[in-house]
Amino acid sequence: MGMAIERSAQPSAQSNGDFYESRPFTELYDEYFDRVNRYLRCRVQNPWDADDLTTVVFLKALEKFEQYSRTSPFASWIFRIAHNTFVDFVRKNRELPVDQEDLLGAEQDDTWQPERQALTKEEIRLLRDRLDLLSQDQKDVLMLRYFADLKIAQVAEVLGKTESSIKMISYRGLQKLQKMYEKGESE
Amino acid sequence: MKEEDRIPRDRTDEQTVTSLLSHLQEMRQAVPVNYQLKTELKKQLLQRMKELELQKTDSVVVKMPHSRKKLLRVCAAVMIAAITVGVYSWWEKDVLAVDKQGLLTLPAHTTEEQVDIDPTGKEVAYLVSPSVIRTVSVDEKKHPENISLPATDGEYRALSWANHNEQVAVVEQSGKQARIWIVDIPDQNNVSSSRLLKEEENVTYHSPAWSPGDETIAYTRIKDGVEEIWVSSTVSFQEWKLAEGSQPEWSPDGRFLAYTKAGKVQVMEVRTGNISVLGDGKWPSWSQNAALTYTSPEGGLVEAQVDEKPFASKELELLNLFGEQVVRGSWSSEGNQLLVVHRDEQPKSLVISLASR
Numbered sequence: 096m097g098m099a100i101e102r103s104a105q106p107s108a109q110s111n112g113d114f115y116e117s118r119p120f121t122e123l124y125d126e127y128f129d130r131v132n133r134y135l136r137c138r139v140q141n142p143w144d145a146d147d148l149t150t151v152v153f154l155k156a157l158e159k160f161e162q163y164s165r166t167s168p169f170a171s172w173i174f175r176i177a178h179n180t181f182v183d184f185v186r187k188n189r190e191l192p193v194d195q196e197d198l199l200g201a202e203q204d205d206t207w208q209p210e211r212q213a214l215t216k217e218e219i220r221l222l223r224d225r226l227d228l229l230s231q232d233q234k235d236v237l238m239l240r241y242f243a244d245l246k247i248a249q250v251a252e253v254l255g256k257t258e259s260s261i262k263m264i265s266y267r268g269l270q271k272l273q274k275m276y277e278k279g280e281s282e
Numbered sequence: 283m284k285e286e287d288r289i290p291r292d293r294t295d296e297q298t299v300t301s302l303l304s305h306l307q308e309m310r311q312a313v314p315v316n317y318q319l320k321t322e323l324k325k326q327l328l329q330r331m332k333e334l335e336l337q338k339t340d341s342v343v344v345k346m347p348h349s350r351k352k353l354l355r356v357c358a359a360v361m362i363a364a365i366t367v368g369v370y371s372w373w374e375k376d377v378l379a380v381d382k383q384g385l386l387t388l389p390a391h392t393t394e395e396q397v398d399i400d401p402t403g404k405e406v407a408y409l410v411s412p413s414v415i416r417t418v419s420v421d422e423k424k425h426p427e428n429i430s431l432p433a434t435d436g437e438y439r440a441l442s443w444a445n446h447n448e449q450v451a452v453v454e455q456s457g458k459q460a461r462i463w464i465v466d467i468p469d470q471n472n473v474s475s476s477r478l479l480k481e482e483e484n485v486t487y488h489s490p491a492w493s494p495g496d497e498t499i500a501y502t503r504i505k506d507g508v509e510e511i512w513v514s515s516t517v518s519f520q521e522w523k524l525a526e527g528s529q530p531e532w533s534p535d536g537r538f539l540a541y542t543k544a545g546k547v548q549v550m551e552v553r554t555g556n557i558s559v560l561g562d563g564k565w566p567s568w569s570q571n572a573a574l575t576y577t578s579p580e581g582g583l584v585e586a587q588v589d590e591k592p593f594a595s596k597e598l599e600l601l602n603l604f605g606e607q608v609v610r611g612s613w614s615s616e617g618n619q620l621l622v623v624h625r626d627e628q629p630k631s632l633v634i635s636l637a638s639r
Binding site for chain 1: 309323
């Protein structure tokens with residue numbers, strides 16, 4: 096089954112088959128900023144809040160970088176920070192579901208990447224609304240899996256669950272989403 | 283249960299899911315990234331990295347002193363323990379701790395009899411030229427107060443605080459005239475006033491001392507070089523000679539009068555007139571009914587128990603006042619504070635400190 100989305104190669108050193116992340120923080124930052132920023136922009140309503148959270152995530156990561164073991168993927172580590180930062184933010188702000196209008200920017204913003212896709216706002220809004228109907232676990236898993244672009248094992252590590260549990264949650268979430276689409280298409 | 287069983291899928295499902303995933307991926311790609319933030323945050327992170335690097339370097343630099351500090355702390359702890367043991371053993375030998383060292387530093391021309399402590403040990407009064415008494419609070423809770431004395435052509439030489447009344451006795455020497463004044467200390471309800479107790483020509487008065495009930499004042503009267511102790515009533519005009527000598531001091535119960543004569547401290551039992559000589563010294567002062575402190579010729583403090591025969595005497599240690607020669611030690615009436623007077627050479631001055639047990 097082709098559930099996995101093609102990911103960029105992880106340029107980490109491997110020795111004796113064991114994972115080892117040898118790159119310095121700045122290189123990892125360059126690689127992971129986009130994914131973290133994008134993930135948070137998907138999760139919080141206001142893009143400025145998402146940018147603030149991104150800043151917080153990387154500052155925290157830098158302060159704690161010595162605690163990063165390097166024997167597990169950096170993605171799991173940085174997204175654990177990002178997810179916890181997001182959860183804290185939601186707790187403090189009682190965050191409302193993200194509005195795609197805000198997500199994509201109601202006004203033209205020069206800071207946005209020209210990689211903006213040609214998806215219509217309506218399509219995104221639809222998907223967004225449907226994602227919001229999922230359970231918190233399903234939402235977390237799908238967001239980390241498909242918006243943060245993490246592997247099952249990494250999502251499991253971030254959320255502190257087993258891989259099989261993540262697979263189950265992911266599957267059920269996708270199934271629910273699929274039904275929504277089917278139902279939506281028939282309507 | 284196998285995963286395939288728990289996550290059943292068929293071809294239709296797979297196609298739908300594939301298109302869904304493709305949709306999700308497209309959506310992910312549609313979410314913009316703030317590249318301006320990326321650049322700015324990188325600068326911020328690089329700056330922070332430098333700071334952390336510096337902190338690391340500093341912590342390495344201070345590591346050695348830290349270990350030294352630890353060693354010093356251990357040494358200090360050992361020293362404190364040793365000092366505590368020492369202090370404890372000294373305490374057993376009778377030690378006074380000077381807890382207000384250098385409470386007052388007065389001009390060198392000030393004499394030890396121009397300063398006195400109040401009965402409770404909370405205030406000190408001293409004479410300020412030309413005719414002012416200044417009172418200072420020991421705990422510095424009250425501002426110093428000035429009490430004006432009757433104007434004089436001469437000088438005020440001695441001062442003594444009453445035991446119960448808010449009064450001080452002061453001795454004035456103006457030319458050939460010697461006077462003893464009783465001065466009311468002003469408070470919220472009363473203003474200061476002075477009353478002449480005694481006036482005499484061709485004599486000098488010194489060292490007034492209130493009796494325990496404040497009904498009489500003993501003082502040194504010097505005429506033609508002869509030192510005598512006289513007593514004047516504060517309620518009538520009676521007066522009488524009590525002994526030959528100087529620096530009289532009543533015991534708290536009024537049973538004894540201590541004084542000095544020919545460089546020796548003596549104690550007279552007032553009822554019987556029996557006189558006992560304690561030893562070389564000056565400025566006797568009672569801490570308790572039968573416990574008398576005086577200054578030895580060497581500048582130390584000696585305490586004697588006068589109700590024991592032979593008299594038991596021992597030197598009092600004054601902590602924090604090492605090497606200083608005490609000129610006078612004067613107990614407050616309640617015996618809780620000792621006013622300690624010594625002279626400093628650099629600069630020349632009279633230094634007032636307070637000690638307690």
